[in-house]
Structures are given as C-alpha cells and as structure tokens.
Amino acid sequence: MNREPVLELENVGKHFGALKVMEGVNLTIADGERHALIGPNGAGKSTLFNMISGMFPPTAGEIRLRGRRISGLPPHEINRLGLSRSFQITNIFHRLSVFENLRIGVMARHGVRYGLFVPISRMRTINDEAEAILERVRLTQRRDHSAGDLTYSEQRALEIGMTLATGADVILLDEPTAGMSREESQRAVELIREVTEGKTLLVVEHDMNVVFSLCDRVSVLVYGRILATGTPDEIRNNAEVQEAYLGEEAA
Amino acid sequence: MLARTALIAALLIVLIVVPPLLGIGWQNALTNMLIASLFAMAFNLLIGQAGLLSFGHAAFFGVGAFATLHLMGAIEDRVVSFPTPLLPLAGAAAGFVIGAFAGYFATMRSGVYFALVTLAIAELLHSLAPHWDGLFGGEAGLSSMRMPWAGLTFGSPLQVYYLALGWAVLSILLLWAYTRTPFGRLTLALRDNEQRVRFIGYNAHTTKVIIFSISAMFSGIAGALLAISNETANYSLFSTHVSAQVVLHTFVGGSTVFLGPAVGASIFTLFAFYISEVTRTWLLYQGLIFVLVMLYAPQGIGGLVQTHIQHWSKISWPELGRAYALAAVVAACFAAAVVFLVESFAIIFSPEYAAARGRLDGTWPPFKLFGVEWEVFSPVTWMIPIGLLAVGLLLLPSARRMLRETWDQILERAEAARTAKSEIQLAGAMER
Numbered sequence: 001m002n003r004e005p006v007l008e009l010e011n012v013g014k015h016f017g018a019l020k021v022m023e024g025v026n027l028t029i030a031d032g033e034r035h036a037l038i039g040p041n042g043a044g045k046s047t048l049f050n051m052i053s054g055m056f057p058p059t060a061g062e063i064r065l066r067g068r069r070i071s072g073l074p075p076h077e078i079n080r081l082g083l084s085r086s087f088q089i090t091n092i093f094h095r096l097s098v099f100e101n102l103r104i105g106v107m108a109r110h111g112v113r114y115g116l117f118v119p120i121s122r123m124r125t126i127n128d129e130a131e132a133i134l135e136r137v138r139l140t141q142r143r144d145h146s147a148g149d150l151t152y153s154e155q156r157a158l159e160i161g162m163t164l165a166t167g168a169d170v171i172l173l174d175e176p177t178a179g180m181s182r183e184e185s186q187r188a189v190e191l192i193r194e195v196t197e198g199k200t201l202l203v204v205e206h207d208m209n210v211v212f213s214l215c216d217r218v219s220v221l222v223y224g225r226i227l228a229t230g231t232p233d234e235i236r237n238n239a240e241v242q243e244a245y246l247g248e249e250a251a
Numbered sequence: 252m253l254a255r256t257a258l259i260a261a262l263l264i265v266l267i268v269v270p271p272l273l274g275i276g277w278q279n280a281l282t283n284m285l286i287a288s289l290f291a292m293a294f295n296l297l298i299g300q301a302g303l304l305s306f307g308h309a310a311f312f313g314v315g316a317f318a319t320l321h322l323m324g325a326i327e328d329r330v331v332s333f334p335t336p337l338l339p340l341a342g343a344a345a346g347f348v349i350g351a352f353a354g355y356f357a358t359m360r361s362g363v364y365f366a367l368v369t370l371a372i373a374e375l376l377h378s379l380a381p382h383w384d385g386l387f388g389g390e391a392g393l394s395s396m397r398m399p400w401a402g403l404t405f406g407s408p409l410q411v412y413y414l415a416l417g418w419a420v421l422s423i424l425l426l427w428a429y430t431r432t433p434f435g436r437l438t439l440a441l442r443d444n445e446q447r448v449r450f451i452g453y454n455a456h457t458t459k460v461i462i463f464s465i466s467a468m469f470s471g472i473a474g475a476l477l478a479i480s481n482e483t484a485n486y487s488l489f490s491t492h493v494s495a496q497v498v499l500h501t502f503v504g505g506s507t508v509f510l511g512p513a514v515g516a517s518i519f520t521l522f523a524f525y526i527s528e529v530t531r532t533w534l535l536y537q538g539l540i541f542v543l544v545m546l547y548a549p550q551g552i553g554g555l556v557q558t559h560i561q562h563w564s565k566i567s568w569p570e571l572g573r574a575y576a577l578a579a580v581v582a583a584c585f586a587a588a589v590v591f592l593v594e595s596f597a598i599i600f601s602p603e604y605a606a607a608r609g610r611l612d613g614t615w616p617p618f619k620l621f622g623v624e625w626e627v628f629s630p631v632t633w634m635i636p637i638g639l640l641a642v643g644l645l646l647l648p649s650a651r652r653m654l655r656e657t658w659d660q661i662l663e664r665a666e667a668a669r670t671a672k673s674e675i676q677l678a679g680a681m682e683r
Binding site: 079085091092107108112116119165166 | 429439440442447450461
C-alpha cells in the first residue's frame with residue numbers, strides 16, 4: 001500500500017457538550033482504495049461520515065483531502081473539492097424526474113450553478129452526461145418517472161448515481177445495501193464495483209458479505225475509536241474484533 | 252401543448268381587444284387584476300417553486316411602488332428624464348436590492364422561522380413608513396403624476412391598462428423562461444430536498460437569496476404598476492392585509508400550476524370589484540371561498556383545471572356534466588341560504604337598523620333584502636334559508652356519490668391506459 005493518501009483523518013474527535021462520541025480517530029485512505037467502515041450500532045460510523053462530508057465539523061483533530069484541510073468547510077465546498085457522499089436514508093428529489101435528479105448533480109460538476117440565461121435543454125454536454133449516468137445505474141427505463149415513484153432498490157441506485165454525478169473521485173456510501181434482499185444487495189454490490197471503478201471508496205456497511213466481497217481494507221469502529229484496520233482476512237482473524245463485534249453478531 | 256398555446260393566445264387577444272369596449276371602472280379593475288396577477292406569480296416563485304412561504308411579500312410590493320413614485324417625482328420636477336413606460340424598472344431595481352438584503356437574513360432559516368422573519372420585515376416597514384417623511388411621505392404617503400412621453404399622455408385608464416398588460420405579460424414570460432434554466436431546475440430541487448442540494452455542491456443559502464431577490468424584483472414591478480396606476484402610495488401598502496391577500500390569491504389559484512396564482516388573483520380581484528359594490532360583507536365571502544377551496548380542492552382552481560385537461564380524453568362528458576349539474580344545484584342552495592342569513596343578520600345587527608328601531612319605540616320593523624321586505628319574526632322569512640339548506644342537504648349525498656363514482660371511473664380508465672402503455676414499453680425493451 002504505497003499509493004498516495006487521498007483522505008486522511010488525524011486524531012479526529014467529536015463531543016456534543018460533555019458527551020464524547022469520538023476520540024483520537026486516525027485513518028488514511030489511499031488513492032483507488034475501497035475501504036469499509038464497520039462497527040456495531042452507535043459506534044459513530046455515521047458521525048464520522050457526517051464530519052468528513054461537512055454536515056458538522058469535528059471538535060478535535062483534522063481531516064485532509066489530498067493534503068488539503070477540509071474539516072470545518074461547508075458541505076458544498078467539500079463536494080466541489082471532489083468528495084461526494086450518499087445517505088443512509090434515501091435522500092433524493094422526490095418530485096423531480098429520475099433524469100432531473102441526476103442532471104442537477106451533473107450541473108454542479110460543470111459549475112452551472114446560477115445559470116439564468118440559457119435554457120437547460122440547450123446544454124448538450126450536461127444532458128448527455130446525465131443520460132450516461134442514467135444508463136450506468138440502469139435506470140434508463142425509468143428516466144421520466146418521479147423519483148418518489150421508484151422502488152426502494154431503484155431509489156438506492158439513483159442515490160448512488162447522484163453521488164457520482166457531481167464528478168467527485170472520493171465516494172462515501174452510507175449503508176448502500178441497507179434494507180435490501182440478498183439478491184438485490186448482490187446486484188447493488190456489482191453496480192457499486194462497476195461505477196466506482198478508478199475512484200476511492202469509503203463505505204459504511206452492516207452486511208459482512210458485502211464488506212468482504214467489495215473492499216480491499218476494513219476499519220472497525222467501536223465506541224468512537226478505531227479498533228483495527230486491515231485487509232478483510234486480517235480483520236476476520238483479529239481476536240479483539242471478533243470479541244467486540246463479529247462474535248456478537250454471530251451470537 | 253398546442254391546445255394550451257391556443258388557449259393562452261385566445262386569452263391574450265381577449266385582454267387586448269375587450270377593455271376599450273368597457274367602462275372606466277372596469278378598465279381600472281382589470282388593471283388591478285393584472286397587478287395582482289403579477290404579484291401572485293412573483294410570490295409563487297418562492298412558495299410554488301422553491302417551497303418558501305413568505306408572509307411579508309407586501310414589503311417588496313410596497314418598496315417597488317415607493318421607488319417608482321420617487322422616480323416619477325423626479326421626472327415631474329425635471330430633475331431627470333426617463334421614459335414613462337420604463338418606470339417599472341425602478342420598482343424592479345428597488346425590489347431586487349431590498350429583496351437581496353431581506354432575503355439574506357430570511358433565508359438563513361426555513362419553514363416557520365423563514366415565514367416569521369419575512370412577516371417581521373414587512374411589519375418593520377409598516378411601522379417605520381408613517382414616521383419617515385422623506386422616504387415614504389409620512390402617513391399621507393407620496394403622490395406624483397404620470398408624465399407624457401413620446402406622444403403618449405398616459406392620461407386615460409386604458410393607456411395605463413395597456414402599460415400594465417405589457418409589463419405583466421413580459422414578466423410572466425420571463426418567470427416561465429426561468430423554470431427552463433438550470434437555476435430554475437435547481438430551485439425545484441431545493442424545494443424537494445435542501446440538504447441534498449448542499450451535498451452535491453451547491454451553496455443552498457446563496458441559491459435561496461437569489462431566488463428570493465428575483466421574486467422580490469417581480470413583486471417590485473407589480474408595486475410599480477400600482478404606483479403608476481394610482482399615482483400615489485402610502486404606508487398601508489406594507490400592511491399584513493396586502494401580504495395575506497397574495498397568499499390567498501396564490502393558494503386559491505393553485506401554487507402547483509404555473510398560471511394558477513394569476514387565475515386566483517384575477518378571480519379574487521374581479522370578485523372584490525363586483526361584490527364589494529353590492530355588500531359590505533364581501534370579505535367574509537372571500538374567506539369562505541378560500542376555506543372551501545383549501546378543504547375540497549387543495550390544489551386550487553388551477554389544479555382543478557389541470558386535472559380536467561390531463562384526463563380530457565378519459566372523461567365522459569354527459570356523465571360528468573350530470574354530476575356537476577347536481578353539485579351546482581347543491582352548491583347554489585347552500586350559497587343562497589348562507590348569503591340570505593349573512594345579509595339578513597348584517598342588516599338586523601347594523602347601527603342603521605338599531606336607529607330605526609329606536610325611532611319606532613323598540614319594535615322590529617321589516618328589513619329590505621333583494622328588493623323584498625321581510626318580517627323579522629315571521630316564520631316565512633326564515634323558512635327560505637332553512638328550506639334551501641334542507642334541499643341542499645337532501646341532495647348532498649347523491650351529489651357526492653355521483654361525483655366520486657364518475658371521477659373514480661375516469662381515474663380507473665386513465666390508470667388502465669397507463670399500465671397498458673408501460674407494458675408495451677416493457678415488451679419492447681424485452682425484445683431488444
């Protein structure tokens with residue numbers, strides 16, 4: 001693992017008032033790596049995601065994206081620097097069409113934020129790119145349906161498509177297969193593998209099959225601390241992890 | 252699409268051709284209708300498209316009016332020379348600037364807090380204006396005259412009407428074009444999910460400030476047209492009544508349909524013009540209509556029209572016509588009964604009637620309504636509204652059933668057509 005680090009967390013901590021939910025988290029994710037974040041409920045996985053993506057700032061430590069400090073920046077700036085996230089609870093534009101959902105993201109990539117003088121229908125590149133993403137997440141059939149009318153797994157696919165649409169190359173996925181059947185979840189894994197090709201991926205996931213089949217490295221978060229980081233095999237055989245997490249799951 | 256274009260073209264022709272044939276009173280009413288329509292359309296950019304409910308839009312309407320009057324005054328005093336037809340630009344500029352300033356603070360919050368901040372801004376202006384002679388002309392307000400320009404005198408209400416029509420049509424066209432731009436699409440996305448907008452790289456606050464300013468700008472144009480038409484304005488333009496009126500117009504017309512707010516504003520302005528001549532209780536009727544629309548057609552009148560257009564081919568008109576005829580009878584019975592009761596009580600409890608009783612030593616003289624004399628304690632008098640109510644109540648269940656059944660059938664046919672279509676698509680995809 002001698003690739004250049006893309007995302008670095010250094011001594012990151014978070015407390016809400018007197019309540020310490022996270023302390024001394026160190027994590028380095030290399031370029032092109034697929035990294036999973038696992039841990040029991042309440043371990044702080046979502047909190048960590050929220051701090052990285054700018055939902056709220058950490059109270060201690062520093063987060064760097066390609067060497068640039070991003071902790072404390074608002075979410076839209078972090079996104080413009082090339083980090084995009086999905087949400088655990090589907091977070092799409094329900095009343096807009098599927099295509100429109102993706103196009104909003106593509107517009108952001110091209111910096112067409114406050115365009116008021118040219119109709120969107122004439123922006124060929126943006127429309128073409130949105131169509132391309134539509135095809136990649138296999139939603140072409142549903143192009144003109146309201147996003148709110150899609151099935152659950154289609155909405156999850158759209159969620160991933162939107163995360164990709166802004167052109168970020170560091171992708172954070174928050175439980176992308178939560179609530180899916182085994183078969184659906186398998187297809188979702190294939191989709192994720194395919195669409196994040198060449199990108200850096202950090203994923204929170206509960207399903208161990210997904211974690212072990214998708215990721216190169218795994219970090220285990222327990223009570224706001226990183227317990228261990230390693231390859232899936234190392235983690236599987238780590239006694240501490242088995243005790244804290246996997247064992248519990250098996251029981 | 253073609254039908255819609257034809258409908259709008261026909262409407263425009265009516266708006267251009269008919270007013271010269273009307274009296275001055277109606278011409279003025281139509282000018283007010285256009286102003287209210289434009290104001291409601293500007294307001295709806297916020298609530299309908301961005302999902303932001305402002306309770307203080309009178310602020311920008313008023314600011315537009317005052318700015319225009321200042322410019323008119325300067326033209327009158329020959330300080331500057333400016334073409335009269337372009338006066339609304341002053342309203343637009345003032346609305347935009349004040350909107351950007353107010354919007355910066357208001358859009359820091361959403362939902363109820365946003366609404367309260369906008370309300371507070373309008374109230375601030377409302378209480379400030381009467382004490383600020385230089386800017387708002389104190390309690391009396393500002394007055395000025397429309398100056399002739401390039402051979403146009405702008406002396407008659409008809410010329411003012413055409414000026415208002417030109418600006419209203421242009422503004423509404425621009426607002427429509429807005430929905431087609433990238434920023435227009437972003438506005439809709441913001442309404443649906445502000446959080447996601449932030450996480451895909453947009454500054455949600457800046458976006459909201461821009462939307463707010465544009466809405467305020469068009470509100471300012473509407474205010475400017477009012478100033479041009481009335482040649483005067485005072486602090487009452489900032490009152491909650493004006494802010495509430497535009498909310499009412501927008502929702503009765505339907506905030507989800509593009510031209511809905513204009514429809515609502517037109518109906519209410521003309522209703523007010525016509526009914527306020529006849530009765531003092533017209534505001535009560537306006538309120539009743541608002542409540543009924545919100546309860547039974549929450550998408551507004553525009554929403555109703557859109558539903559009919561959408562299912563046009565699936566509607567069997569003889570059946571629906573029968574259902575609507577019966578519903579109309581029921582509605583007419585209830586409306587007549589309510590109007591009779593309201594107007595009777597309005598007379599009986601009026602100071603004039605009390606004075607008449609005083610003159611007659613406390614006896615109850617008959618009162619005059621609809622050109623007929625009614626005895627206060629005669630059962631015949633009250634049999635009329637009670638009879639109407641009874642007929643209405645008797646017919647109500649079957650009217651409701653007919654409406655529901657007819658519409659259920661229409662929606663069923665539409666659903667069947669939709670599934671059939673998507674099955675064909677799916678089959679086509681399988682073959683490929």
